[in-house]
Amino acid sequence: MALLQISEPGLSTLPHQHRLAVGIDLGTTNSLVATVRNGISVVLNDENGRAMLPSVVRYLADGSIAVGEAAQAMQSEDAANTIVSVKRFMGRGLKDVGEISRLPYRFADAASPFATSGGSGQGGMLQLRTVAGVKSPVEVSAEILKVLRSRAEAALGGELVGAVITVPAYFDDAQRQATKDAAKLAGLNVLRLLNEPTAAAIAYGLDNAAEGIYAVYDLGGGTFDISILRLSRGVFEVLAANGDSALGGDDFDQRIHCWLLEKNHLSALGPQDTRLLLTHARAAKEQLTEHAETRITAVLSNGEVIDNVLTRSEFHTLSQNLVQHTLQPLRRALRDAKLGVADIKGVVMVGGATRMPQVQHAVEEFFGQTPLTNLDPDKVVALGAAIQANLLAGNRSGDEWLLLDVIPLSLGIETMGGLAEKIIPRNSTIPTARAQEFTTYKDGQTAMSIHVVQGERELVSDCRSLAKFELRGIPAMVAGAARIRVTFQVDADGLLNVSAREMGSGVEAAVAVKPSYGLSDGEITRMLQESTQHAQDDMHARALREQQTEAEQLLEAVQHALEQDGKLLDQAERTRIETQMGLLRDTLQLADHLAIKRAATALNDATVSFAQARMDKSVAHVLTGKNIAELGEK
């Protein structure tokens, strides 16, 4: 049977309604995928327990494609067909990428037939010639995303509703569009692109905090980014972004590598030895995060033995100017945002290189506060993206979350009897998608008219009509046998797509509308007020109906009494009663329950002495012919 996850109180999903959504950190060096499981954001590992997928794609001559570690291992052997750091090429033309000659790839220029769909192709994105043909950066990125998607689907046991993919804050429209295209190519539905620093802030739950300005210090493998975010009313705004696209953890490895060369009086090594030493340098760097010193031993290809001890303080001295180098963009970002160090409420550390004590120390000193480091800096962006994806997919958690766009008025369709059936209730966060099944009303019905309406009222005539379309070609069946699935989908821009599909035959019809089009805030407010007034109207109608019934009963009773005991009244009194009856009959025609009530009370008052007389008469009637003794016995 299916494996279940624990939900927040009151939020268990219905069967078959789990909305699997993931957050993807599509990084320059490494990529990760995360999801919210049992209320907690977790990174999904591959079969071997590895969370990070190296963002490396290798195209082989036989048409097969290797992604991740397998591709990375062949990086130097098959450099031309092994694409690393493809993120740098996303949405870029040849002229945007500097120092092409230093890269091992064979570039093809933009006017290739492989230009991607969407706007990005027009700008002339560069293309890479591989043994498997010309590839665009979008296609290469899609290969990475495909691997992450299948990893997520295997881990979650179902198809994904969608994904939130993170992009650097500085990505422009072309780069963002290229990322979206890559996701589409990988078969992923992009719920939203999220800025990487924002994702990190969400992972730390800063969105739940009060307003404030935060700095996100992201030192990755090969890039450094600093972002200044302002959180106001649950929404993050990027105030300033700066960085250095050629500074990262790898440069620290390089410093240790140079130190080793110097110590052992080595000059230019072959690529194999360089690789070996760099690997050792990296290990030493990681060791020094935990330990005060580390020993580096290696045997070079010529038999020479390397054996050195590197202390943390030596490493700090070696890398001091690299750390200092990151502070320059920091100052620039603050200056761009017109802020001082004192304005920063919190600092979030992202990227594996921020584990180095000297980096943390420098950041702490710069800001005068301890940066947030308790989440794994390699995973923090993916974790935040997963939280956002979970939210956007409609798996709402009870806590206060990011303030998102909501649908101002409910959206639904017309059903039999002119009633509006709501499919997406108002205040749903967008983007959202809901589906409901309907059926045919008559035997042999082959078409169905879908009337899309907006509003809170029960009757279609009181709601706003948005669109009408017909689903034709429904196979003739008895009434109620057809299953027509109507899906409402509202994207992040508020665009509504309605589609209807007969499940048996697969016939489909769809329409797209912009629900908020032409509706001002005032009109939305008016439509909402009408829905509450509607309740009052109902109450009035009911009160009127009740008064009318009561008055009719009263008139009937008085009429009856007049016929029976009219002789008890003198002419003046009889006229008075008849006048009041006439008045009450007249007010019955008016739709005013208060007037009816007043007239009825007047009639009642006019008949008091008449009623008294009738009472006396009936008492006298009962007593007539009976003596006192008889009465006394009773």
Next chain:
Amino acid sequence: MAITLTENAAKHVENFIAKRGKGVGLRIGVRTSGCSGMAYKLEFADELASDDLQFVSHGVTVLVDPKSLSYIDGMELDYTREGLNEGFKFNNPNVKNQCGCGESFGV
């Protein structure tokens, strides 16, 4: 009359509650829905309802409303890994049939 957890399930529940930072236990119940009539409910519990039945299994408090209990009495909750997918599994002796994926069931 009891609901039990396997040791592994209890360990994971404790973990999840600890990471979540609040919660008095685990609430298990059934609802009428799904293609085979009933569906399980598995939630964190933040408070006790007055008519809740309480079971303690391997140190984890399990809350069940009395109406649900008749459908799931004698059930054991397990935590398993199937391939890359992991989660809670209901071993319910009362189930007569269930839908393909097992998310909904009939008694």
